[in-house]
Amino acid sequence: MKIRYNRTLASTLAIVVATGVASSAVAQEAPIQDATMTDDEIVVTAVSRGQNKLETSISVSSISEDAIANAAPRSVAELFRNLPGIRSESSGGEGNANISVRGLPVASGGSKFLQLQEDGLPVLEFGDIAFGNADIFLRSDFNVRRVESVRGGSASTFASNAPGGVINLISKTGEQEGGSVQGTLGLDYGEYRLDADYGGALTDTVRFHVGGFYRQGEGPRRAGYDGNKGYQIKANITKELANGFIRLNFKRLDDRAIGYLPSPVRVTGTNSDPKYQGLPNLSPNEDTLHSVNFTRVLGLDGNNNAAISDIRDGQRPLVNSVGFEAQVEIADGLTLTEKFKYSDVSGKFVSPFPSGIDTAQSVANGIGGAGSTLSYANGPKAGQAYAGTNLLIPVVLFNTEIESLNNIVNDIRLSKTMDAGGGNVTATAGLYKSSQSLATTWNWNSYLLEPTGNNAALINVRNAAGVLQTENGLVGYGATFFGNCCRRAYDVDYNINAPFASLSYDTDRLSIDGSIRYDSLEARGFVTADGPVVTKDVNGNGTISVPETKVTVLQLTSPQPINYNTNYWSYSGGVNYRITSDLAVFARYSRGGRANADRILLNSNNISVTSGQLLNDDVAVDFVNQAELGAKYSSDGLQIFGTLFRATTEEENFEATTQKVFSRAYKATGLELEGSYRSGPFSLTASGTYTDASISRDNISPANEGKRPRRQAQLVYQVTPQYDGDRFTVGANIVGTSASYAQDSNELKLPAFTQVNAFFNVRPMEKVQLSLNANNLFNTQGFTESEEGSIPTNGIIRARSINGRTVSASVRIDF
Template sequence: MKGVTILLATSAIALPVSAHAQATDAASANTDTSDIIVTAVARGQNKLDSSISVSSLSAEQLQTSAPRSVAEVFRNIPGIRSESSGGEGNANIAVRGLPVASGGAKFLQLQEDGLPVLEYGDITFGNADIFLRADFNVARVEAIRGGSASTFASNSPGGVINLISKTGEQEGGAIQASTGLDYSDYRLDLDYGGHLTDSLRFHIGGFYRQGTGPRQAGYDGNKGGQLKFNITKEFTGGYIRLYGKYLDDRAIGYLPNPVRVTGTNSNPHYENIPGFSINQDTLHSRYITRNVTLDGNNNPVVDDIRDGQHPIVKSFGLESQFGLGGGWQVTERFRYSDISGRFISNFPSNVDSASTIATALGGAGATLSYANGPKAGQIISNPSTLNGNGLLAQIVVFDTKLNSLDNITNDIRITRDFAIGGGKLSFTAGFYKSRQTIDTDWLWTSLLSDVVGGGNAALVNVRNAAGQLVTQDGAYAYAASYFGGCCRRSYNVDYNTNAPFASLSYETGRLTLDGSLRYDFGNAQGTIAGSDLGGGRVGTISYDINGDGVISDAETRVGVIPLTNPAPVKYSFNYWSYSFGANYRLAEYLAIFARYSRGGRANADRLLFGPAVSTVDGHLVSSDAAVDMVDQAEGGIKYRSGGLALYATGFWARTEEQNFEATTQTFFNRKYRAYGLELEGSYRMGGFSLTAGGTWTKAKIVSDVLNPAVVGNRPRRQAEFVFQATPQYDFGPATIGVNFIGTTSSYTQDTNQLKLPGYTTVNAFLQYRPIERVQLSLNANNLFNVKGFTEAEDASIPANGIVRARSINGRTVSAAVRLSF
């Protein structure tokens, strides 16, 4: 090390360790006793001296685990349940049994360099991971579960996952070209950093890629890239850093797809539908790319379904540290992010036999024909043999315009150490401020499609017995009529969060005691519009969509937003969070710790359009609806000596939750309890190394205001045991390894009927360095093409045996050439 300081995450002081050194520590499986944690703590600490649970992944580990998204990166963190089946984003992420009642990462905050990507991780159709990419800019991923995450970040009582950027301490960079061998994906990554002068350094990097992606969609579903940079000026007693990010990327959002289920709810067998693979196909197609609808101002528009998840992020920030004299230090972080884009994807509201759907939409004697594609106009004379499966899908296009998810965040803190009673007392105090905009329009429509893989599905028309079209060019409605005409909505709300916080930590001998306190207060102000608000608001009208002067049957079902009759949103919230911990170093290589914490999460857009907020004046109907609290206790033992490190943590949590799920139009108001054991370990001997982790969780619903029948049940999708393990061996110029990710079974819904089977996936990697600075690599994600189900819409096996479920992606193999310089 060269005395270079860097402040990362939410530490209160800078650490005399470079990002390169930190990455090296993580890569060595945390066997170095100087391993320092910096995320969601008052100040940097050695793992064995801290009373929190933290894990880290180095840049090298990110490469070898063969992730296809950030959600797949998170699967390798103990205690984290990352349902990585949505593509590049839209993953459901939970920690230590805390619930995912709807979607996203409600109790877990995703950060870049110590500040949140979004203030709320579960914005509907705007989950935080959509706006996050892991590329060569990342030096290290650090994750805290529970503990001080309650007091050193807002809205994150479950934990914090922080992507820490390289900042130029290590001179040089790399360029890598990669391609899919059994799927279409072409990508170029590059980065470079170093010193411009003795006191000025920089880093710049990014990627660009294009291809169909891991599933067969029939078009380039993944297209775009990212560019990030930072420049750091060091001076006596501190530094100042400026940084920026530009992300413009399109990636398909994979939603549930049809799969056939036989057997019983408790012992089901999931199998592919003829002509459609649940882990390699998708209900997207080269022939289904246009969504004709009305926009947020009720004007005709044609949106491109190929946009998928399309985040556009333009952000810049400042980070600085300087001394005030007398041992006092100030740390300032600021970031402004201009965030917009779109989320558009196909959701099957129902998949059934073609004849059953034809009758349901067109009545007895209804007939079917192709609306587009190579068979456009052709009559489907024998629906029961259609594509070898005889099925049709009633698709709701989740077309959501993200007008603005702009986020502005500032965190300032002051720190000082005091010598007291033969020990050291560390004091930190600060103030956090953020403003999160949620300005979105929901522009959903209802289409009818056949069910076939390979990106070859086409739209289908229905005619009634009299030969009159019920659909128009495959559209049954220009609204979410399959959902009863709901959800034509507009949100335009700003959420302000303010939080003073303080902490004290006292170290004396082998004992470390710490406590921290945070007070969050803020408000929500704005308007929402939609017929779901009631009060005579109209959400469906007749409208001549195609402008031919005739109102067709489908054009009598056109969704509009009642813009002239919005409802106000105007309420405030506040809550206290605290965390107290103790750590005792039994020996140089052994420590025990215990901690109790209470933290909160303010509810955002998912609280709206429900019973909690008045549609008359925008105030809360129930004062406790704005915030959900989480109480947690944890304790464990940590061992690290030579090449062996072992960590075991027992945990308990009690969680409140009020939420809304868009796909089922269901509100939740309940409490949960979870307890369990989290294990993490690593071992290194010569060229062999092993990292592994597992989490056993016992969770249940302890109360439910709206649906008492589920009390005592296990929360949906909550497995009792999840695990990961990565053995690898380095020999000369080569490295070979395997990454195992596994889970036991869980239930599709809170009624605890239909099970999602447990599964284990295997990711394999091989690296070969023929000459200095050149590396050839081969990696396989889901090597054995396992069907791994993360969620399903159906609570039990339907009469027709067709379940709508999300599986992880099937096998993808890629190769890369990397040149370091």
């Protein structure tokens, strides 16, 4: 039997215990824990060569290893919220977050214009693959030395498909001898986790690092079963050479994590001043539609054959990756840099999505006709008349098989530095090659589920004559509530060749640089669309049930070819001037492209269904133009960085949940501010971004022009005050957002919210630390999205909130 502790009681007890430990701790020097990049730290992300922050003409920030530990993020999306300029909607669990930068749109999900990287190479070539968002395949653990982000600027020319910016998780490589092991327990939620890492020298010229985690538990919301279970192992070994180094990298990720999708939420008040509250027994931030009564389902596979799926797979990343990295000075001032990675990527995405919510009788009548009756299909009340609330949730199960997201990436560049005119000139030329597979199959079914977060039961319908219209809650083998759409399969390979070059000139005070990139993309493969609704004995019992007359199949005999090429130029130029040793100013202008992938494939207006050629070249690539003007100051424990920005963006996209096509342009103007201050044991880091964004053109819905893009808040911010004593560290990580609009119609508002994460670390003896972390300490309901753009007649929308309060305790031993 699982025991779930009272959240408030557990939090109180944990604080009392930790305080008691602190009172008996022996003195120990407190570590310096700073979330911002120091002025002498070398920038390595999306640049031609390493430079310190005050000498670069780009907007760059970082989060240190200690700051990551203090924030105790439950996902990488929560971690990214601490980066200025980044809008990270961390409400989907450990993946499937919507992540954007500087007002660039999130029309359909994922991180379209922002690339997620590990050690300078992309996790996936495209960050917004439907049901394969890049963050699903990314985990933060003790392997991470720091997180570095570049917004705009040179990301356009030193990475493909990243015109908005790059977030890069940089690994430890064994420079420091030693390691750590940490055990973490969820005090008021199901989480048992072990993290460990170790690195150091094998010989005078060889060093290594290895680390990873294993965790298991229900997760931050009540699901009724262990929804999060898996592990990651990463390792590298480095050989130092007289003129450089070579390094081998390895990664294995095998994980299961619940993917939280929108949940029914009641809204009162008005669109401009709404009041959000959960339904009885269904909390928006502590519950989920996942249930122990809804775990294994029968459906069809990619060959239209019967197959069993396990909903407990959730977001199921399987990654085996191996890489090679080298940097060698082959002549005086001439350096060769090579990075290669092969990743075998597969998995699953399965999670229930509410297609709507209505009165139980209306839903029943819509399926079985007037006079239909309802009963429990399973659970402790199986067979009894449905006596729950007067509501019922029609659910489409998003069941997507990820056969392959394999990718091969190689980035090779040659740089030469020369003395010229009282300064240095550095010329760089390189070639980026990648191959990204995209093979997924959508195997969706439709069900009826009671609206409760406490192990909801499936519901059956009988018509007025008593004839069963469902089968154990199953309504149809397909997206019945979406008009029987969305049985589809993709099998497409994207090959990219991108030569690039840059030239920079540096003196003691002045730095000028320019860079160009030419991306050539080749798309080859096929897509298979949904076919007719047929009658099929799916379960093979020799009889045909009503759901078996609603079977959507794939058109296996008539796949649509994909056979097109596209190419485009990107460029970036900037200047940085160091006024004093502490103060610098910079300006930059950039243009970068993002090639569209699966989101445009099934639109017959985009691609010929017979030849696979582009019918409209404009849909293949979306461009982002950005102008930046910034200032940086760093001296005596105080750092302040500010950047004014202006961005215009094109957008061709498709949204799976609404079947909506987007064809638009956007503009955004704003200000990023970031700073830190330390005085003795006290430190403060903070950042905030103000963005004024609007839809400047909408080719499909002109009425949206001039309106703010959906979910785009004008202000996002984070503040982290911290006190480091001799024996303890205490602080808080405060993350917030102003109000935004649920949809582009600018009617229903998503309210402003602030999330407070608190941390308390005690060092009772050398190399031992006890930690208490409270994520969302005040149990705030913070809504990041809504399917509805205005309050409907029944006052219930489908919305997604951040997780509720979760408190964890950890014991860490360094050695």
